[in-house]
Amino acid sequence: MGNLADRLKADLHYREGMRACINCGTCTAICPAAEHYDYDPRSIVELVQRGDEEELETLLKSDAIWYCGECMSCRTRCPRNNTPGLIIMALRALAQETGFFTESEKGRQQIYLKRTIGHDILKTGYCVYAEGLGTDTHPEQGPIWDWRQNNWKAIMERLGANYQKPGPGAMRQIPEEALNELHKIFEVTGAFERFEKIEQFSEKKAKQLGLQWDDSLNNEYIKQLYNGNSNENSNN
Ligand code: SF4
Numbered sequence: 364m365g366n367l368a369d370r371l372k373a374d375l376h377y378r379e380g381m382r383a384c385i386n387c388g389t390c391t392a393i394c395p396a397a398e399h400y401d402y403d404p405r406s407i408v409e410l411v412q413r414g415d416e417e418e419l420e421t422l423l424k425s426d427a428i429w430y431c432g433e434c435m436s437c438r439t440r441c442p443r444n445n446t447p448g449l450i451i452m453a454l455r456a457l458a459q460e461t462g463f464f465t466e467s468e469k470g471r472q473q474i475y476l477k478r479t480i481g482h483d484i485l486k487t488g489y490c491v492y493a494e495g496l497g498t499d500t501h502p503e504q505g506p507i508w509d510w511r512q513n514n515w516k517a518i519m520e521r522l523g524a525n526y527q528k529p530g531p532g533a534m535r536q537i538p539e540e541a542l543n544e545l546h547k548i549f550e551v552t553g554a555f556e557r558f559e560k561i562e563q564f565s566e567k568k569a570k571q572l573g574l575q576w577d578d579s580l581n582n583e584y585i586k587q588l589y590n591g592n593s594n595e596n597s598n599n
Pocket residue numbers: 383384385386387388389390391404405408440441442443444445446447
């Protein structure tokens with residue numbers, strides 16, 4: 364598995380985000396995620412700076428690294444020019460590479476995000492595509508959403524959008540050339556390999572937990588992580 368601290372330091376996000384932390388706590392004071400969760404970027408940066416392997420592994424297996432909203436407010440306020448948000452990005456990448464993400468409730472949600480947002484980007488060019496959100500996975504949308512799902516074309520026309528058609532305008536069809544370019548970006552940046560790892564580690568975890576697994580969004584493993592929320596670290 365290699366040395367976690369070294370692997371972290373090799374990540375470009377880490378190298379840009381970490382200089383020398385003086386443990387002042389300004390990042391935690393400004394962080395919107397810290398207001399809603401038991402989440403403390405200051406202590407994460409301090410832990411990472413210590414570079415203790417055991418502590419790092421525990422952190423990578425925890426929910427803590429999945430609360431950050433990547434708003435980068437911390438970047439604007441840190442007196443030492445650190446960016447905890449970028450350090451979190453590097454930690455998340457390492458958790459995905461090592462499979463440690465499957466050890467926490469929030470980390471396990473990676474498979475759902477990969478199969479929804481990740482697939483939508485590649486297929487449509489949009490990261491959140493309304494048509495992909497059904498009431499089977501989003502019951503909170505209520506029955507009106509089912510009606511919308513069957514009437515997007517008419518709704519979009521009334522709103523003046525260029526729905527799924529070539530040319531400019533909201534909700535337009537993204538040209539094949541641009542989609543191919545997106546695929547190329549995923550290929551050269553290693554995103555496809557990362558996707559594959561998320562799949563493999565998630566499948567392994569599903570088997571460990573004795574939960575049914577397949578390629579859909581409705582397998583037992585995904586259903587359980589989608590509907591389960593311990594609210595363990597929420598302040599609300
Ligand atoms: S604001 Fe910067 S120096 Fe202060 S605790 Fe956060 S990362 Fe460290």
